[in-house]
Amino acid sequence: MWINFDMYCCHSRCTVKNPSQSAMSTLISKCKTANKPLVVAGCVPQGSRDLKELEGISIIGVQQIDRVVEVVEETLKGHEVRLLSRKTLPSLDLPKVRKNKFIEIxxxxxxxxxxxxxxxxxxxxGHLGSYSIDSLVDRVKIVVSEGVREIWLSSEDTGAYGRDIGTNLPNLLNAIVAELPADRSTMLRIGMTNPPFILEHLNEIASVLRHPCVYTFLHVPVQSGSDAVLK
Ligand code: SF4
Incomplete structure (x- = not known):
């Protein structure tokens, strides 16, 4: 089994300045120079809405992505729209273009x-908000039928899955692997997990990792702002 321990300190995580924020700043200045309407989405505007470069620009938060069409339409009319409040989880079936057509994240x-x-x-x-097992299994069935070869489960903390809705990660993983084709044509990759919650389920997780359609791989970040602590 492969366990990948990431050793890093605070400022390497995703919303922070490099590379997401600098890529965003470059795109914003390109669009402003070309006089193009612009909508910015994702963690950076959600977490740093007061950034100077976001002034006068439409932004859409991470849990409002299902309203992107509305925001684009309003922006094209010349309005500045800011949708950042959190509501229910966006549907898993929103239309998407996969970066790699064989991988579903x-x-x-x-x-x-x-x-x-x-x-x-x-x-x-924000705080943990888990998708139901049924909705995730339904999504797995759809992507398997679409010919996806790998499903990558993603989460800020995979081990915490389900604690807000009365279930847990082993229940989810067992339900998902039951839907994967026996010929291993679609493989499952479990996402990043912090140690605390997954420790409660080690035996069950080990058994899921032995399944032929599951990569025997865990990604465990070990983070601290202190080099001494990391060492
Ligand atoms: S568990 Fe991870 S995502 Fe949550 S506050 Fe800690 S570092 Fe951030």
Whole structure:
């Protein structure tokens, strides 16, 4: 089994300045120079709505992405729209263009149960909100029928999955692997997990990792702002 321990400190995580924010700043200045209407989405505007470069620009938050058509239409009319409040989880079946047509990146929850002082993701993603097992299994069935070869479960903390809705990660994983074709034509990759919650389910997780359609791989970040602690 492969366990990938990421050793890093606070400012390497996703919403922070490099590379997401600098890529965003470059795109914003390109669009402004070309005088193009612009909508910015994702963690950076959600977590840092007051950034100077976002002034006068439409922004759409991470849990409002299902309203992107409305926001684009209003922006094209010359209005500045800001949709950042959180509501129910967006549907898993929103139309999407996969970067790699054989890989489905499937979010199993948003947010986390942590309160790590160095983390900006928490500001953007908020408290744990898990998708139901039924909705995730339905999505798996659809993507398998579409010919997807790998399903990557994604989460801020995979091990925390389900604690807000009265279930847990082993229940989800067992339900998903039951839908994967026996010929291993679609493989499952379990996403990043912090240690605390997954430790409660180690035996069940080990058994899921032995399934022929599951990569025997866990990604465990070990984070601290202190080099001494990391060491
Ligand atoms: S658990 Fe992860 S996402 Fe949540 S606050 Fe801590 S570092 Fe951030």
């Amino acid at each position: 499937l979010p199993i929850n948003v947010g986390c149960l942590g309160a790590c002082t160095y983390c900006k993701t928490k500001h953007a993603r």
